[in-house]
Structure formats: C-alpha cells, structure tokens
Amino acid sequence: MDMPMSFYWSDQAVILFDGWSVQDATGMAFSVLAIICFGALFEGLKRLVGWVGKGKGLWVDRETRDTSDPEAEESTPLLRSPPDVALTRKRKLRYHLAQSLLHVLQVVGAYCLMLVVMTYNGWLAIAVFLGAGIGYLVFFADMELKQT
Amino acid sequence: MAQHFLLVLLLPLIVSNTAHGTTTEAPTPSPAPMHTGHTMQHTMDHTGTHQPGMHHTGTHQPGMHHTGTHQPGMHHTGMDHTGTHQPGMHHTGMDHTGTHHGMGTHHPGMHHTGTHHPGMHHTGTHHHMGTHHPGMDHTGAHGDHSSTGHGSGHNTYFYFGHHEVVVLFLEWTINTVPALIGSCIGVFAIAMLYEGLKVWREMLIVRAADSSKAARSNSYSLNNITNGKSTSKLDVDIVPRAAEPSTRHQICNCMHALQSLLHIVQVLISYGLMLVFMTFNVWLCLSVALGAGAGYFAFGWRRPITVDRNEHCH
Numbered sequence: 234m235d236m237p238m239s240f241y242w243s244d245q246a247v248i249l250f251d252g253w254s255v256q257d258a259t260g261m262a263f264s265v266l267a268i269i270c271f272g273a274l275f276e277g278l279k280r281l282v283g284w285v286g287k288g289k290g291l292w293v294d295r296e297t298r299d300t301s302d303p304e305a306e307e308s309t310p311l312l313r314s315p316p317d318v319a320l321t322r323k324r325k326l327r328y329h330l331a332q333s334l335l336h337v338l339q340v341v342g343a344y345c346l347m348l349v350v351m352t353y354n355g356w357l358a359i360a361v362f363l364g365a366g367i368g369y370l371v372f373f374a375d376m377e378l379k380q381t
Numbered sequence: 382m383a384q385h386f387l388l389v390l391l392l393p394l395i396v397s398n399t400a401h402g403t404t405t406e407a408p409t410p411s412p413a414p415m416h417t418g419h420t421m422q423h424t425m426d427h428t429g430t431h432q433p434g435m436h437h438t439g440t441h442q443p444g445m446h447h448t449g450t451h452q453p454g455m456h457h458t459g460m461d462h463t464g465t466h467q468p469g470m471h472h473t474g475m476d477h478t479g480t481h482h483g484m485g486t487h488h489p490g491m492h493h494t495g496t497h498h499p500g501m502h503h504t505g506t507h508h509h510m511g512t513h514h515p516g517m518d519h520t521g522a523h524g525d526h527s528s529t530g531h532g533s534g535h536n537t538y539f540y541f542g543h544h545e546v547v548v549l550f551l552e553w554t555i556n557t558v559p560a561l562i563g564s565c566i567g568v569f570a571i572a573m574l575y576e577g578l579k580v581w582r583e584m585l586i587v588r589a590a591d592s593s594k595a596a597r598s599n600s601y602s603l604n605n606i607t608n609g610k611s612t613s614k615l616d617v618d619i620v621p622r623a624a625e626p627s628t629r630h631q632i633c634n635c636m637h638a639l640q641s642l643l644h645i646v647q648v649l650i651s652y653g654l655m656l657v658f659m660t661f662n663v664w665l666c667l668s669v670a671l672g673a674g675a676g677y678f679a680f681g682w683r684r685p686i687t688v689d690r691n692e693h694c695h
Contacts, residue, residue, distance in 0.1 A: 350656070
C-alpha cells in the first residue's frame, strides 16, 4: 500500500472509492463542499444518537421505577400487571435497537471522515475540520450538558 | 485567543503550499541527493509492456506487475522505486495530464488497491514532481528502517527508527536522534494539551449552563444550583421550555461561537495525533499515548463529566 505520508496541496485526489476521483479544481471544490456537508450532518447524527438515548432513558427510568419501588409494590400490587412491565421492556428494547443502529452509522461516518483525512490532501482535511465546526455550530447550539 | 492558535496551526500548511510551488525541469537523470525525507518507494516492474522512453535505473525487484498494458508516452525520468512485493496493487484513476506537472509533494491521488491497471495513462511530456525528483537516480535506496532491508511508503507495522521519519509535513522530517527526542517531547506536549483542551471545553459548557440557569432561577426556586463553581454531574435539564432563548439566539451568541472554534481546534488536533500515530514509529506512538495519559492525569481531576459525546470515534 502506497500512501502519501505528509500533507500536500493538489486538485487531484481519490476519495474513499475508486469512482470518486477528483481531477480538477471544480471537482475538488464540489468534493470539499460535499465533505463539509457530510461532516456537518455527522455532528447532527451524533446529536441524534444522544437524543434517542434520552428517549431510551425515559423508558429505563420507568422500568426501574416499576420494578424497584417497594412502596408501590406493597400498596398497589394488583396495578403492576406483567403486561405493563413487558411493554416497558419492549419499548426500551426498541429505543436501544434504534440507538445501536444509529451508533453503527456514527462509527461508519467517523471512520469515513478519518479515511478522508488520511488521504493527506490539504483541501480535504480542511473540509473535514470545517464540516465538524459548522456541524457543531448548528447542531450543538442549545448548549445542553453532555448526555451519557 | 483561539483564533491565534488556529493561525499558528494553519501557518505551516500555508508555508508548505508556497514552498512546493517551484517546478524544476530536468528531463535527464542526474545524480542528485535524493529523497530528503521521502519515504515512499515503489517497484514498478512493467513486464510485457510497450513503453518508449522509459528508463528505470536501479535494482530490479518484484513488485507491481503491469502485465499486458500499453502505455504510450509514459515518461518516468529515472524513477526507481524499490519496494516490497505487493500482490494487491491496483492503479485506477491515475491520470497525469498536462505538460508541466509540478506536483506539490508526491503522487497526489495515487491510490493503489488491487491487481490490475485499467485506464492508466500518462500523457504529457515533462513529468517532474516538485522539488523532490529532479532526475532522480538512486540505486539501492534504503528505507527508513534497516532491519528487513526493504522500505515501503506506508508502514503497516510498528518499527523502531529515526531515519527519514516524516511527521505530518515534509518539512518535519526526523533524521537524527536529537530530532527524534525533540519530536517526541513535542508530540507528548500536544497530546497533553489536547486532553486539557477537552477538559477546558467541558468546564466552559458547565460554567455557561450554570450562569444561564442562575439567571433564570429568580422566577422559581431551584435548590440544586451551586454558587457559580463547576459542579459534578448535572445530567438533567430541568429548565422549562418557555424560558429558553430562541434557536437563532443560541447559535449566534459568543459562547457558542467560541465553543465551535474550540471544536474545530479539537478536531484538528485529534486528527493530527491520529496521523502521528499512523507513522507507526514506536517512539512517536508511545509519546502520543503517554502524553494522553499524562494530560488525563493532570487535567482530569477537574473533569465535570466523564463521558464525552464529542470524542470523534466513539
């Protein structure tokens, strides 16, 4: 495998796939724009994963509240019916599955961006950094604290 | 402050751009000091091909096999690439059009994955690459590690060495032991600062959230707001929706702009550290890892939240 090992500035590059080969300045400009958009959307995807995780967290709280509350168990033993718990578990599982799929997409996106930087083309690397910045500006604007 | 830091980081990129703008015309091979810090070496064994005007001086080693291809006008002025046997070589999209083709550093856009070579055409006469191959003629050039005797442009295994180690930029070439030590210390410092930057960003967010929540707390009583110091986990957003500022105001305020700039810097440094690790030099990789550990140790005790969603590959 032969790869450049230091940054260079050129209008020619092959990005991620054999078919995506850039020959001239306009192609490079379009590729830079595309990578900026992809980087920005990737930040949005990260936000989406956290958001789905929060949705899952609601169901987790409900489940733990249902199963680990001794007062409720003693006072209202008949109201905690098994289908309720099963429904909660199913909902939590669905949220978790959705979050896992989104996590896979996020990992794929992260590695793709890393591979774009690894072409060592200066313009493409700048595009990745700018995409990250613009995506953060747009999608992390409400300044919430980090979700686990 | 963050802007100055960005400028300092971008300055080497701008400098390297202007440094490689000069083209040299040397169609005849002449002995020249080759490969100042250029570790990319390749063997091109063109068996059964028709190549007028192509001369490969140097050792003849099995490498890339261009069987049955017709390459008119392919002009490699003394291009001798010694390399390993790479049965998986695939040159597609290699199109060097144009006459004066002073490429910035070396082989932009050349990606090799696979066996055959469709569409490889080298049109154009003068094919000299920037300042590095003015009629290069190096017989038996060695790689940057001497144990096995063959060198390839990109190592896929860890090696100990300090000869011709290119780190991120061609100007940053390590050839001596003091240079290696200095580079290790520098990379260590960058990794430490990276951890510090992450913690600092978290502190900024916590402090901004605290101050905004304190500003909104006069309408109702909240007894888990601290007195301005950064607290431990605050993982529940308990402010009602009506009191939040609009989205446009959230995007355009100063704190978020600063956070975005710091985000760009963080992404830049994280990719840079990854690329340093990709040199596969054991000393540099150890510096990255130990620097990250030292930074975590030094700055981590102030860390408000342990999990970072902004970490790029999670």
